[in-house]
């Protein structure tokens with residue numbers, strides 16, 4: 001299996017595909033079942049945000065090795081409307097779509113690394129990482 | 135992909151497959167609400183044993199199903215949330231507050247039987263679908 005993948009996100013089918021690919025790649029890296037579920041769920045949330053708010057974007061999955069750490073890095077990128085107030089979007093319960101407002105803050109709790117960059121009118125990039133426990 | 139819904143006596147059993155799109159989930163919700171009315175079901179079991187991910191959207195759909203069928207006089211119980219899913223849901227901050235859950239299908243059926251038996255035994259019960267909320271399914275979770 002390739003150690004990097006890029007999945008175009010346009011519909012709810014793509015959300016499914018992205019999380020399945022993430023699970024497969026994660027398994028090949030050696031993540032345990034619980035971590036695979038965390039990873040798939042995080043991808044599901046980010047991919048749904050793309051479909052919902054930006055209409056389209058991509059999810060990139062990459063196996064990385066840093067020092068003696070191995071892990072999975074996931075980047076969700078779109079050129080949609082962006083987020084005006086990122087700090088607010090990161091708060092539990094904040095939603096502009098009548099959702100639970102748990103996607104972004106929840107994903108941060110699920111993963112080991114979380115970075116978000118967003119500019120109004122430009123788009124949003126969320127990069128998350130999960131490291132293998134040794 | 136369709137969610138098979140099985141009618142078993144006064145109950146409906148929906149078995150959710152591993153990978154469902156948002157549209158599939160919405161379709162399942164529609165079908166269950168419709169069938170509860172059609173068959174005058176007293177209870178609904180949603181079996182998520184095979185489900186790979188219960189994210190915020192899926193969780194919201196399950197809560198909607200429980201609340202909507204509740205308003206139609208049927209109790210809903212979610213069964214088969216395996217440990218990985220439960221762990222992930224807690225981390226994500228998701229809750230099934232106000233929704234009954236049981237370990238597996240067998241326990242789900244036992245739960246529904248226990249809830250519906252007294253009324254069946256009494257025969258013609260005065261309860262109707264607009265009756266008072268019964269324990270559990272009507273307590274709306276905070277959003």
Ligand SMILES: Nc1ncnc2c1ncn2[C@@H]1O[C@H](COP(=O)(O)OP(=O)(O)OP(=O)(O)O)[C@@H](O)[C@H]1O
Pocket residue numbers: 045049050053054078080081082083089090094095096097098099100101102103104105124190191
């Ligand atoms: N890719 C994106 N582009 C533009 N806005 C976004 C994007 N992702 C998130 N947002 C904004 O941030 C808010 C919070 O996102 P978050 O995923 O936490 O919650 P939600 O999508 O509203 O609800 P939930 O994910 O719980 O169903 C969204 O309501 C939306 O306004």
Ligand SMILES: [Mg+2]
Pocket residue numbers: 045048049099102103104
């Ligand atoms: Mg979201």
